[in-house]
Amino acid sequence: MNNLNKEKAKKKIKALREKIRKAEYRYFVLDDPQISDAEFDKLMQDLLKLESQFPELVTADSPTQRVGGEVLDEFEKVEHSTEMLSLDNSFNAEELRGFDQRVKKNTTERDYQYIVEHKIDGLSAVIRYQGGSFQLGATRGNGEVGENITENMKTIRSLPLKIEDKAELELRGEIYLSKSEFERINEKRLENEKKPFANPRNAAAGSVRQLDSKIAASRRLSILIYDLISHSNREFETHLEVFAYLEEQGFNVNWHKKADDIGKVIEICQEWEEKRESLDFEIDGLVVKINNLNLREELGSTARSPRWAIAYKFPAQQKTTRVKSIEISLGRTGALTPTAVLEPVEIAGSTVSRATLHNEDEIKRKDIRIGDIVLVQKAGDVIPEVVKVIKEKRDGCEKEFEMPDHCPVCGTKVKRPEGEAVTRCTNISCPAQRKEKILHFVSRDAMNIEGVGPALVDQLLENDLIDDYGDLYFLKKHHLQNLERMGEKSSQNVIDAIKQSKDREFFRVIYALGIRHVGLGAARTLSDNYSSISQLMEASNEELEEIDEIGPVIADSIIDFFAEKQNRDLISRLRQAGINLSRENTEEKEKFLEGLKFVFTGSLNDFTRSEVKDLVEKAGGRSVSSVSSKTDYLVIGDNPGSKYQKAQELGIKILSESEFKELLENKEEK
Structure with missing residues (x-):
């Protein structure tokens, strides 16, 4: 090897990588190894030696990059191209039949099948490939924004770092620890006098969030792919076609079975209730999905879950x-x-x-x-x-047991309103309530203020530095520096995080206020109907109840919240601090594609798929994957696929890439 020149080394490295990739695929995906561990180790050592001699030939998709690299300071945030929704749950055959009835109600299609898959008890991840190489891995996070765990995901042997297809792909999969690997890790932790992990899911979660990827590599994580979110130049008709394609590319796909009707689905679910313990990984149920991708598009989603899929949860232990x-x-x-x-x-x-x-x-x-x-x-x-x-x-x-008649924290006499099951402390200055309201305000889905957690909030309250969440915006660095574990740098980081939160989206501010019964979905709805907090404060009960998704309970809660002088004063202080308490005019202007559905097909020259999706959705439209009668525009690039013919058949308006750009430019001018 020492006599190799760069060109020969390049060929040798390519051949070694190919042998190692095939060996990894046979071992970790097919569970059918063709070479011994010693032979595999020899191949890896030869590759490591060559790459150390010619470091300029090391690539991100080399098998040697699975061992773990440099230690990160923190995880970068990753915005998902498509929101990761939750699944509705079912717990028995009757609820599965109810799901099937809802599918029938929302479509005229009657010839459809289901796919049933394992519901793996792990962590969902987003995976992106470009030019045939693994580019990015991210956690689910809050469904819209996750964390970049690319380096840790490179250590997963069943995830190919290189595939044949050079297109831009986005996949979803479930990261998990096998039961046998979980036992091995816990035995080792006990030997080292460390606390064992509670369950495989917790162990997997802790592994993918290690800043040192060498630790993740030592945990031997696995992954099963369960969906293809986007492909830059290929289209699929069914979920089964997607799985066949993924297997061709070397991915380890989730177990799946086709069911022609809901009766067969129920049979499969009941069968796996008995067989679940036979697997070497934990499943807590099954996932039922419509096979036809066009039908999925037609059925759509609610604010939190798709209408074309449901989870069947096994009976609780x-x-x-x-x-x-x-x-x-x-x-x-x-x-x-x-x-x-x-x-x-x-x-x-x-x-x-x-x-x-x-x-x-x-x-x-x-x-x-x-x-x-x-x-x-x-x-x-x-x-x-x-x-x-x-x-x-x-x-x-x-x-x-007797319910206390006074608050155990502040001593105020508690009340149980007529018709309600909950007993409440009515003291809005109660320390326990104050802490929980502040923690809700700074949480990820609300103002997302990093560094302000339970320990710091306790200290701020104990030292009379704040009375409520509005006071956070008037803190100075010197207020924090004398607190426990708060040096100059960490204090400045907190002040910076508080300052950055002033520009959060209006719906997040509404949610952060902590109005009873107003969750994230209701906050979005209120933001769509009221352009400022002032408008919302002046809304009448009747006006609020007329809004879809805002019933009498939520309406009463909103009226009660703004009727409190202390809450109105709090809003005034937020306004004084410079918090965004309205929808921006630019946001209104940009919603010129409100309600329109776009489908893209073929290779675009000036945009990636994620870029056009961002442009459409920022303007209020929706980028969907399949053509249906509800599609408004099909945008075609080079070599358009079957969507082009279908759009012609349905009379859908078809735009070239340049016409799409003109549409954006003309609308923006207006």
Whole structure:
């Protein structure tokens, strides 16, 4: 090897990489190795030696880049090209049939099939390829913005770093740890006197968020691909076609099975309830999807989930344990929530020691007493809850629980409004409420102020530096520097983060205010109907109730919130601080494509697919993947595919790339 010149080394490196890629594919994807571990290691060592001799020949998609690289300071934010929605859940055959009825109601199509897939208990990831090379991996995050975990995803052996197709691709997959690998990691942690991971999902989550990718490499993560979001120059008719293409490219795709009707879907789901333990990775259910991609486009989505897919969740695992005590916690709306403190018990791979009891009526209905032996489960395999009391095991030592008549934090007399199940502390200055309201305000989906977490908020309140979230904008660096773990640099970072949050989108500000019952979806709706906080404050109850998605409960809550003098004063201080309390005029101007649907086909010369999608959606339109009767425009590039013919058949308006650019320019001028 020492006598090799650069040209010969380049050929040798190419041949070694190809052999290693094939070996990785056979081992990690097909589970059918054709060479021994020793032979594989020899190939890798030869490649490492050559690349060290000729570092200029090292590429990002080389198999040697899987071992982990430099340590990152932090993860960069990545904006998803398409929002990652959640799935609606079903828990029995009746709910699956209800889903099928909703599909029939929303389409005239009757000849459709379903695809049933494993619902892997891992972490969803976005994967992008360009020019045949793996370019980017990102976490789901809040569905709109995730974190760049490219270096950690390179360490996943079942994910190809290079594929044959040179197009621009965006995929989605599930990162997970196998049960056997989870056991190996925990054994090693115990040997090193470290706390074992609670379950494979937590271990996988901790691995992909390591700033040192060498740690991720040591954890031997796996990935299964379950969707192709976009392909720059190829179109597919069905989900099965997508899977066939992905397998051709060397991806390890999720297990899947076609079902001709909902009856077959139910049969498959019930079959896997019995077989789930036979897998070497955790699944908590199955995912049911429409196979036809055009039909998916026609069905569309709600604000939070697609109408063409649903999750079937397996029945929750249940265990018995004892209620040691019942504690009260306070939320940001003043709600007193009773929580059962349990003798720790292992359920669905994690230790459960607490379970919410919801409210006083729930405790009375189930007759839960301190000292009771109870049946506990994880609702949807996530949230622990008490199912019932094992009353035959009572010995007379159990104590009935009484809801406190005064707030356990501030001592104010609590109230339970007529017709409501929740008891509330009515003191808006209650320290517990103040903390929770501030934490909600700074959370990712709201103002997204990095560095302001529970520990810092506690210190700010304890030192009388703030009374509410409005005071955050009047903090100075010297206020923070004397606090615990707050040096000059970290203090400046917090001040900078607070300053940057002043320009958050108007709907996020509405959500951040913490108005009871106003979630992120309702905040978006309010932002669409009111151009400023002043307009919203002046809205009448009747006017609010006329808005779709804003019912009487939300309307009453909005009116009550702005009726409070303290809340109006808080809005004034936010305005004084320079917070964005209205939709920008430019935002209104840019919505010239409101309600229009665009489909793109063929290779575009001046735009990538993600760029045109951003342009359309920024202007209020929608970029969709399939042509249907509801499509407004088809934009064609070089070598358009079958979408072009379908658009002609349906009479859809067809634009060239230059005509699309003219449309944008002319609309913007208006």
